[in-house]
Amino acid sequence: MPVPSSVPKRRGKRLVSRRVLPYMLSLPALLVCIGILVPFITAIYYSLQRFRLSQPWAREMNWGQNYVRFMTDSDFWNTLLVSLEYAFLTVGLELVLGLGIALLLQKRTKLNNAVSIMLLMPLMTAPALAALMWKLMTNPGFGILNYFLTLVGIDDFRWGASPSSALFTVVLVDIWVYTPFIMILLLAGLRSLPTQPFEAAALDGVPRTQQFFRITLPMLTPYILTAALFRLLESIQQFDIIYAMTQGGPGDTLMVFQVEAYLNFFQSTNVGRSSALLLILWAITFFISNIFIKNWLRLRERARGEA
Amino acid sequence: MEYQSKLETVLRGIALLLVVVFFMFPIFWIFLMSLQTNETILRVPPSINFEPTLSNYRALITGKLETSAASLEINFLRNLWNSVFLSVASVALALLLGVPAAYAFARHKFKGSEDIAFTLLSFRFAPPLLVLLPLSLYFQKMGLADTYLGLIWVYQLICLPLILWIVRGYFEDISPDIEYAYRVAGHSWFSTFRKIALPLAGPGIAAAGLLAFIFAWNNFIFALVLASADKQPVTVGALAFITASGIQYGQIAAAIVMSIAPTLALALYAQKYLVEGLSLGAVKG
Numbered sequence: 001m002p003v004p005s006s007v008p009k010r011r012g013k014r015l016v017s018r019r020v021l022p023y024m025l026s027l028p029a030l031l032v033c034i035g036i037l038v039p040f041i042t043a044i045y046y047s048l049q050r051f052r053l054s055q056p057w058a059r060e061m062n063w064g065q066n067y068v069r070f071m072t073d074s075d076f077w078n079t080l081l082v083s084l085e086y087a088f089l090t091v092g093l094e095l096v097l098g099l100g101i102a103l104l105l106q107k108r109t110k111l112n113n114a115v116s117i118m119l120l121m122p123l124m125t126a127p128a129l130a131a132l133m134w135k136l137m138t139n140p141g142f143g144i145l146n147y148f149l150t151l152v153g154i155d156d157f158r159w160g161a162s163p164s165s166a167l168f169t170v171v172l173v174d175i176w177v178y179t180p181f182i183m184i185l186l187l188a189g190l191r192s193l194p195t196q197p198f199e200a201a202a203l204d205g206v207p208r209t210q211q212f213f214r215i216t217l218p219m220l221t222p223y224i225l226t227a228a229l230f231r232l233l234e235s236i237q238q239f240d241i242i243y244a245m246t247q248g249g250p251g252d253t254l255m256v257f258q259v260e261a262y263l264n265f266f267q268s269t270n271v272g273r274s275s276a277l278l279l280i281l282w283a284i285t286f287f288i289s290n291i292f293i294k295n296w297l298r299l300r301e302r303a304r305g306e307a
Numbered sequence: 308m309e310y311q312s313k314l315e316t317v318l319r320g321i322a323l324l325l326v327v328v329f330f331m332f333p334i335f336w337i338f339l340m341s342l343q344t345n346e347t348i349l350r351v352p353p354s355i356n357f358e359p360t361l362s363n364y365r366a367l368i369t370g371k372l373e374t375s376a377a378s379l380e381i382n383f384l385r386n387l388w389n390s391v392f393l394s395v396a397s398v399a400l401a402l403l404l405g406v407p408a409a410y411a412f413a414r415h416k417f418k419g420s421e422d423i424a425f426t427l428l429s430f431r432f433a434p435p436l437l438v439l440l441p442l443s444l445y446f447q448k449m450g451l452a453d454t455y456l457g458l459i460w461v462y463q464l465i466c467l468p469l470i471l472w473i474v475r476g477y478f479e480d481i482s483p484d485i486e487y488a489y490r491v492a493g494h495s496w497f498s499t500f501r502k503i504a505l506p507l508a509g510p511g512i513a514a515a516g517l518l519a520f521i522f523a524w525n526n527f528i529f530a531l532v533l534a535s536a537d538k539q540p541v542t543v544g545a546l547a548f549i550t551a552s553g554i555q556y557g558q559i560a561a562a563i564v565m566s567i568a569p570t571l572a573l574a575l576y577a578q579k580y581l582v583e584g585l586s587l588g589a590v591k592g
């Protein structure tokens with residue numbers, strides 16, 4: 001709705017406001033995002049094609065073939081399995097550790113606050129750089145962690161270089177970086193719980209373990225679920241830590257979705273397969289994110305209601 | 308008051324110590340490594356007895372790396388500058404675009420606003436490569452490949468949803484009545500936004516901006532796909548640096564320390580904002 005320039009400014013503004021203003025305010029942000037939506041649609045198109053950058057002449061639509069081939073493709077099943085293993089291992093372990101640490105730091109003492117601030121530091125370290133730090137500490141020549149292991153009698157532990165311990169190594173780095181995230185969320189949750197149920201339970205002489213399982217845990221469940229789903233969404237897409245640590249190796253031990261898709265695209269230049277892989281990953285994350293958003297909105301309502 | 312036995316106090320103390328050691332040791336150790344020459348790093352058994360030296364940092368700052376084979380020029384400061392520039396510019400753009408949009412979403416429940424907000428949020432959860440790989444082909448055609456402009460645009464994928472969601476939550480917490488009162492007094496919409504809404508949401512905007520800065524700084528995959536050596540931030544640069552410098556472990560450690568120091572310093576300086584941003588962003592939105 002163009003406003004003639006002769007109209008006095010004040011009236012022009014009134015015309016703009018109410019209905020159009022909100023759209024105008026969010027338009028720039030939307031435009032930027034639409035610019036990002038285009039490649040997404042392109043990716044769907046690519047995934048339905050036989051498309052290798054090295055063989056542009058052979059490019060043609062092959063419709064669902066990239067997907068159909070996955071059914072009998074052992075590399076694909078390996079990717080799916082490793083991604084799921086990585087995601088569930090990291091999130092499971094981080095939840096247990098994060099909850100434990102949050103319980104440990106629950107009381108607002110000076111020491112506890114200092115420790116929880118310290119724990120921000122791994123979380124603020126770039127995951128790719130965190131992987132490099134751990135790589136230096138597990139170097140076979142001078143790695144300090146190797147030295148610690150020899151002290152307890154383990155001599156030849158090869159960390160990321162051996163197929164049997166590679167998953168353990170990257171999971172360890174992930175735990176180092178992201179446990180503090182879960183800890184912060186659960187600590188905020190713990191500290192916002194009402195105190196009355198605990199006082200009542202203490203008066204009745206309910207043992208502390210029972211208090212934990214009957215009161216703390218159920219009341220904390222929405223927070224735990226939110227944190228777990230959020231981390232699951234990120235963890236199944238993990239790239240930085242794994243790529244910086246082993247580039248998906250040794251062999252195909254750590255070929256999670258995004259690493260496999262990256263190497264497909266840049267090394268074997270198989271754009272079609274790479275796009276199809278990423279769309280399957282997208283379908284998985286879309287499914288999880290829907291559950292997450294529902295859960296999160298419920299938690300938000302509750303936080304609002306109590307505030 | 309709850310009762311704590313002596314045993315429990317001791318056990319808690321041990322657990323706390325283990326937590327601190329596990330999470331702090333890597334940073335502490337890499338920092339120590341960065342102050343050592345290769346000789347002391349390679350000693351067996353390792354020891355913390357050494358003459359600290361700043362030679363690794365000096366080599367990185369002057370850009371001249373002495374390896375056993377030859378002296379080699381590496382422009383690590385360039386990577387550091389790229390990180391600063393990309394993060395600051397991306398956050399500035401995201402604030403410029405995101406804060407008004409967040410205000411619109413919070414104040415005006417217009418048609419489809421919830422859908423649009425969720426679409427924006429879902430970008431945060433989609434696999435980044437899904438967008439990046441086709442984008443890298445587009446960028447080559449559009450001449451945006453390997454430009455700061457292209458990178459800053461793509462970085463909005465990280466910064467914009469974060470700012471939108473956190474700031475929107477803060478705007479929703481401000482009672483609209485204050486704004487109505489100011490408008491009734493005859494002020495325009497824009498001056499109400501600038502004089503009332505913005506200052507009141509200030510802490511939220513600061514928290515969101517800070518988080519967005521840290522996420523942009525720590526990002527790895529975007530620049531790995533879209534930037535070549537002279538545009539790469541420290542996260543990608545450090546990885547390339549390891550391949551190039553080979554076995555100069557002290558210098559690698561120094562490069563890591565220089566790369567993580569800015570975000571760690573920010574985290575310590577503004578930890579209250581950060582914790583609030585992280586937990587509100589996730590819990591309250």
